[in-house]
Amino acid sequence: MAEPLVLGIETSCDETGVALVRGNELLVDAVASSMEEHARYGGIIPEVASRAHLEAMIPTIQKALGDADVDLSEIDAVAVTAGPGLVGPLTIGASAAKALSIGLNKPLYGVNHVIGHACVDQLVDGPLPERAMALVVSGGHSSLLMVDDIATDVTELGSTLDDAAGEAFDKVGRLLGLPYPGGPHVDRLAREGDPTAIRFPRGLTAAKDQAKHAYDFSFSGLKTAVARWVEARTDAGQAIPVHDVAASFAEAVADVLTAKTIAACHKHGVDTLVIGGGFSANSQLREMAAKRCAEAGIDLRIPPIRYCTDNGAMIAALGSAVVRAGVAPSSLDIPVDSSMPLTTITV
Amino acid sequence: MSGATGEQGDITTSEVVTLELPDAEATRALGAALAGELRAGDLVILTGDLGAGKTTLTQGIGATLRVRGQVASPTFIVAREHPPLPRADGTSGPGLVHVDAYRLGGLSELDALDLDSSLADTVTVVEWGRGLAEALADDRLEIDLERPRGAPSFDPGAAMEEDPEAGTRTATIRAVGQRWAGIDLGALLG
Numbered sequence: 264m265a266e267p268l269v270l271g272i273e274t275s276c277d278e279t280g281v282a283l284v285r286g287n288e289l290l291v292d293a294v295a296s297s298m299e300e301h302a303r304y305g306g307i308i309p310e311v312a313s314r315a316h317l318e319a320m321i322p323t324i325q326k327a328l329g330d331a332d333v334d335l336s337e338i339d340a341v342a343v344t345a346g347p348g349l350v351g352p353l354t355i356g357a358s359a360a361k362a363l364s365i366g367l368n369k370p371l372y373g374v375n376h377v378i379g380h381a382c383v384d385q386l387v388d389g390p391l392p393e394r395a396m397a398l399v400v401s402g403g404h405s406s407l408l409m410v411d412d413i414a415t416d417v418t419e420l421g422s423t424l425d426d427a428a429g430e431a432f433d434k435v436g437r438l439l440g441l442p443y444p445g446g447p448h449v450d451r452l453a454r455e456g457d458p459t460a461i462r463f464p465r466g467l468t469a470a471k472d473q474a475k476h477a478y479d480f481s482f483s484g485l486k487t488a489v490a491r492w493v494e495a496r497t498d499a500g501q502a503i504p505v506h507d508v509a510a511s512f513a514e515a516v517a518d519v520l521t522a523k524t525i526a527a528c529h530k531h532g533v534d535t536l537v538i539g540g541g542f543s544a545n546s547q548l549r550e551m552a553a554k555r556c557a558e559a560g561i562d563l564r565i566p567p568i569r570y571c572t573d574n575g576a577m578i579a580a581l582g583s584a585v586v587r588a589g590v591a592p593s594s595l596d597i598p599v600d601s602s603m604p605l606t607t608i609t610v
Numbered sequence: 611m612s613g614a615t616g617e618q619g620d621i622t623t624s625e626v627v628t629l630e631l632p633d634a635e636a637t638r639a640l641g642a643a644l645a646g647e648l649r650a651g652d653l654v655i656l657t658g659d660l661g662a663g664k665t666t667l668t669q670g671i672g673a674t675l676r677v678r679g680q681v682a683s684p685t686f687i688v689a690r691e692h693p694p695l696p697r698a699d700g701t702s703g704p705g706l707v708h709v710d711a712y713r714l715g716g717l718s719e720l721d722a723l724d725l726d727s728s729l730a731d732t733v734t735v736v737e738w739g740r741g742l743a744e745a746l747a748d749d750r751l752e753i754d755l756e757r758p759r760g761a762p763s764f765d766p767g768a769a770m771e772e773d774p775e776a777g778t779r780t781a782t783i784r785a786v787g788q789r790w791a792g793i794d795l796g797a798l799l800g
Contacts, residue, residue, distance in 0.1 A: 276687075308714070309688055309723055349687055350726045403686040425665055426683045434660060434685070443713075483683065487661025487757070495760035601691055601726065602679040 267339035267586050270327075270363065271579025272320075274356030275348025275376045276403065277312045279319040280575030281327040283338075284583045289386045291331035292569075292576040295319035313351035320359050327575070338369055342582020345373030345593070345610045346603030348403075353599035361595055370592035372582045373610040375603055377404055379577035380539035382413045386580050387566045396533045398524045400548070401540035402429035402446070405520070406605055407478050407527055410537075413581065414588035419605040420527055421478030424467070428516055429542040431482035435489050435512050439505050449509045450546055456510030458547065463488050463515040468522070478527050485515050510547075517547040521555050528561055535562045541572045585609050627796045631779040637663040637755070640781060641670020643799050644751070648675070648733045650704035652789070653747040655739040658755030663779050664737045667755065668708055671735060677706045684710040684737070689723045691732075705732040712738040749787030756780045 266286035273280035277297045283290040297315030328335065343360030346353060357373065364371035381397035397408040405423040410416075426434065429446050436445010439452075466481030489512050496503050528536060536556060542548065543565050556563040570576055590609055597610050631637045648654070648671065656664040665683050672681035677692035684690040689709045694702040707727055729746070736743040744750070758777035785795055 307686070307688060350691070422680060423682055424680060427686060430683060430686045438660065483661070483665065488761075490660050491759070491761045498760055601687075602693075604679075 267583065268333070268337055269340045269342055269579050269582040269586060270324075270338045271575045271577070271582050272324075272341070272343040272356045272360050273376070273379070273573055273575045273578045274316045274320075274352045275344045275346070276352060276573055277307050277315070278573040279316050279323050279356075280573060280578065281323045282575030282579040283327060283331050283333055284386065284576065284579035286583060286587070287385045287390065287580070289576050289579070290333065291327045292574055293323050293327040293330065294574055295323045307349075309349045309351050312349060313355060316352050316355040320355060324359070335363070335367060338363075338367060340370045340372060340582060340586050340592070341367070342372040342374050342578050342585075344376045344379065344578050345597060346376065346600035348376055348599075348601060350599060350601045353601065357597070357599050364595065370586075371595060371597075372585055372590070373593040373597045373599075374578060374581045374585065375605065375608050376573075376578075377406060377605050378408070378413065378417055378608050379581045380404075380571070381408060381410060381537050382581040382584055383539060383570045383574070383577035384537045384564050384566045385413070385584065386576060387570060388564045391537070392535050394531070394533050395535040395537060396524060396528050396531070397537045397539065398520065399540045400428045400520065400538065400542035400545075402433065402444070402542070403427055404540060405480050405482070405542075407524055408605060409527070409531055409533070412588070414584040414590055414608065417606060417608055421476070421480065421523065422605070423480040423482060424476070425481050425483035426486060427542075428480070428482060428520060428545075428548075429540075431486050431516065432513075432542070432545075434486050435509070438486075438490050438493055439503070439508065446542070446545075450513065450544075452506050452509035453513040454510075454546055456504070456506030456508070458510040458514035460504065460507035461492060461511040463492075463511055465515055465519045465522075468519060478523050480519060480523065482516060485512065513545065513547040517545070517551040520548060521551045524552075525555055525559050525561065528559065534560065535564065538563070538565045539571055539577075543571045544568045581608070625796060627783040627799060629781045629783070629799060631663070631781055634663065634666050637666045637779055637781075638670035638673070640799065641667040641672075642674040643670075645671040645674030645733070647793065647795075647798060648704070650732060651730050651747075652704075652733050653729075653743065653750040654733070654735045655743050655750055655752045656735060656737045656755065657740045657753070659757065662755040662757045664755060667753070667781075668706075668735050668737070671733065672706050672708075675703055675706055675733060681706070681708060684708045685712065688713065689725060691725060691727050693727075707732045707734045709734065709736040709743075710738060711736050711742050714742060747787070749789030750785075751790070752784045752786060754782040756782075
């Protein structure tokens with residue numbers, strides 16, 4: 264018998280994503296983004312995002328179905344992001360999913376966005392091994408997850424205590440006078456700079472932090488260090504070597520992310536690492552992770568960037584995994600949860 | 611009521627309190643002490659440069675209020691809601707709404723934030739809110755955080771290994787509105 268066909272809907276932030284997955288096979292992945300509208304405001308405005316989702320929802324569903332040549336009646340289950348994310352956008356996705364579930368009389372699965380970022384790798388690299396590590400890094404998240412079963416058993420080993428990695432990049436972009444979102448600009452500058460020019464601090468890596476925060480991240484102090492370094496140079500009447508500042512900053516972020524993640528792999532006897540989330544596009548993170556994983560004998564899996572940013576495929580993939588694992592469907596009155604804990608895979 | 615025009619409802623009702631915060635722990639402790647006085651419906655406006663300790667202070671508030679989730683930077687999602695955790699006696703206090711207004715053009719309508727929580731039921735902390743968030747409430751605490759400018763030991767081109775959070779912050783706290791009348795912040799925080 265064919266595996267169930269799962270429709271996934273993602274609306275946690277500014278991308279409206281709709282995808283169809285059967286087993287670990289992606290049939291279609293349609294995305295509408297309101298990023299350009301947000302760039303005008305210099306950031307994501309929740310109300311603007313909500314309105315954009317509302318406008319994009321039905322066209323995006325229709326596009327996905329049309330491109331895959333699938334009729335709604337063929338769908339076996341509907342998966343939707345239940346959190347974490349922005350309440351308004353999440354509510355729009357959940358409402359659409361509930362309507363489809365009722366209309367089609369098919370089960371609904373409310374799933375976790377962050378765990379979806381790890382699960383999407385199964386569509387690209389095949390099933391995850393029995394135990395894998397997942398580093399999910401984006402503008403809104405920086406979390407280290409131990410995945411014993413993507414559908415039923417995920418442990419949060421650590422998360423950022425202050426700024427997410429991508430957010431720290433955006434703030435350093437702001438400090439360097441770059442347009443929003445600053446992250447990709449900082450990455451671009453960093454590629455032409457000397458990553459050893461300035462030794463910026465590595466947050467939560469001191470011996471005293473090992474007991475409580477071995478796998479937590481902190482990028483706020485690093486951001487402050489960059490700000491103060493730039494101020495000192497400015498006050499001294501000297502030019503800011505933006506390429507070297509960007510490269511040294513990016514080096515500090517990549518160093519901490521990879522060092523802690525690989526330490527966690529060793530500690531828990533894990534030999535597969537998935538990196539997901541939009542920040543996995545970062546050049547220095549990719550390079551350093553590849554190098555350090557090769558040295559450590561860890562199999563590194565980073566999906567192509569279009570699956571690392573927010574998309575429907577990640578939600579359909581996780582929906583497919585939970586359906587196949589026999590997890591009970593969600594009730595039709597599930598609430599969305601803007602701060603959904605990362606150990607909650609389905610609601 | 612908007613703007614600091616000195617009209618009714620925009621009256622400083624306690625003496626301005628200035629505190630020295632030698633490290634991040636002291637900033638967190640200030641938040642924790644303030645939270646002991648905060649109740650549902652209160653508004654706190656935080657002002658200060660990147661790295662001044664706005665989120666650190668809010669972490670202290672969250673710890674005392676006992677709310678769910680890590681109090682981290684709300685910059686990316688603009689506003690983060692922390693529902694209250696039940697206390698040992700089964701009751702619960704106010705939740706926390708933590709807002710970064712840096713990118714917002716105006717906050718005359720909090721509807722733009724699309725929040726689940728009603729501000730009347732939560733403590734609302736707005737970072738980068740000066741000039742925007744005053745319109746939300748006649749009663750509020752305004753806290754300015756100032757950090758030292760420049761690197762602790764600046765040597766052009768050299769390494770920077772020192773703790774970037776080092777250096778004493780200065781907090782200036784101003785209570786506005788009838789809510790704070792007769793409350794001696796200096797004594798509470800001293």
